[in-house]
Amino acid sequence: MTRRVLLAFAGVLLLGAVWELYKDLGPATGVKVGELAILPRTTDLAMPHLWTILDRLGQPVSSLPGSLPLVVAVLQACLVTLGIAGAGWGLGVVFGFLLALLMQAVSLAERAVLPFVILSQTVPVIALAPLVVGWGAQLPAWQEWMSVSLIAAYLAFCPIAVGVLRGLKSAEATQLELLHSYAAGWWSTLTRLRLPASVAYLLPALRLGASSAVVGAVVGEVSTGTEGGIGRAIVEYAQASGGDPAKPWAAILGAVAIGLVAVGVVALLGIALRRFRRWEVAA
Amino acid sequence: MSDAVAIAGVTRTFATGRGPAVTALQDVSLTVAPGEFVSLIGPSGCGKSTLLRLIADLDQPTSGIVSVFGKSARQARLDQDYGIAFQQAGLLPWRTVAANVELPLDLHRVPAAERRARVAELLDFVGLADFAGSYPDQLSGGMQQRVAIARAFAEKPSLLLMDEPFGALDEMTRERMQTELVRLSAETGAAVVFVTHSIPEAVFLSDRVVVMSPRPGRIREIVPIGLGPGRERGEALRENPAFYAAVTAVREALHGDGAVPVGVENR
Ligand SMILES: Nc1ncnc2c1ncn2[C@@H]1O[C@H](COP(=O)(O)OP(=O)(O)OP(=O)(O)O)[C@@H](O)[C@H]1O
Ligand SMILES: [Mg+2]
16 A cells, blocks of 8 residues: 555656656747647746746735735635535445446346446536536525536546446356355345445546546536636636746646545545455455 | 155256257256255266256256255245355355355344354364454365355255365365265255265265266266265275275266266266
């Protein structure tokens, strides 16, 4: 486990190194094929140094009197988005799980529903956002952030449903026959065999769901115009980037941190469930 | 009292994709009396496992009737009239040895205290008391098989269905388990249907040995083994001339048509 944490840490460092290396060696005009920009320009305006970004984090958000240090503002926005993404992830997990159970129990449901689950992911969030906001507006006590959570859930449920379904079907035929010979019903078979056997598939599905939920929350904030989260901050800070190029990058760094936290939470879940992953460890 | 197992005119064919259907069993009839020990022996692919699966209601015959204790195989399964052990141990890797043995008791809501006592007793029987807290991946193949055998006995079934349960064991453990099995089935009065590839094993354990032939799977001959009741069988029996005579009788039944069948060991 410590190895994986170290690896993740090394990955972040490597990314930073690539950034600085390209900035140092890449052409100032960026790399283009014809008119198409493949790699960004390497000027300080387009790609500030990492230490410029870190330094910027320590300074106030704006020149207005009493404004907070940027790092505080970014962290606050991160927490808001993390909360929204967490709620969306939870909803996506519940919905994805129920869908997977339905598809496992009724094979007709699998053939009828699975294509739509996968097809659903081709509807772009930009198209979905106004719809969700519109529906929400008709409900009493509906709040803006709920629309964003719903969008996050929408992106998260698909990998979870597909992963859990695969997991539920991963129990071996001999093990299923054993339970059958004990006259175990659907529920007993689920709790004693199918669920424990699915954990190996469940964790990657939850991880994928978590990163989808974060992306959904960030994009959802932008496309619904919800304020207070990191998605909005990225857009706002980008508008100021002319004179303050490090500012939007600080917010983007925050979004990356949210993703890492989300994946970290799933990793902790994996530790809690390690009894069910013995053959992974053995293999 | 009704027979433990009554099989009448059973045929089982498997449809295979495009090719011709495989007749795994053809017109098989067999009865097993309560408390009787019957072994099935025959070359690979002659339908031994298929027959066992039909009795266990894990598969249904194409035609013919299988009844267990006078009921349909399905009803007998629902009533938990039998215990089963397959060739592969089929343990759940996330459960400890004790929890694996406990599984059928757990599923049938046996009180916890009773469950613990029974598991301890069973693990003693298979010589794995020290491994109660281990996980299956920490055991050798033979040890895993012993866990599966303990599990088959968990509910003191009046019928045991075993498909080459000792195949993965070393010779010494195998003979010890044979002695234990024959004693235990005699003590509990359980009938046993036992699939094996080993002639001496079949002879040592059984009241009758059913010799099968392949393509299509049929019963060729049923050899009665007159070696006395199970509870009197011990290690000494293996040196007994009557034992050798029975081994020879089964071997001759197997090799009846002169061809040497594949997959039958003479040990
Ligand atoms: N599910 C199945 N689908 C198709 N054919 C099958 C199926 N199960 C068994 N058969 C066929 O039925 C025949 C008998 O198989 P079975 O497993 O009963 O043999 P066996 O006597 O147990 O052999 P072995 O000693 O190798 O275990 C074989 O020809 C096999 O190919
Ligand atoms: Mg077999």
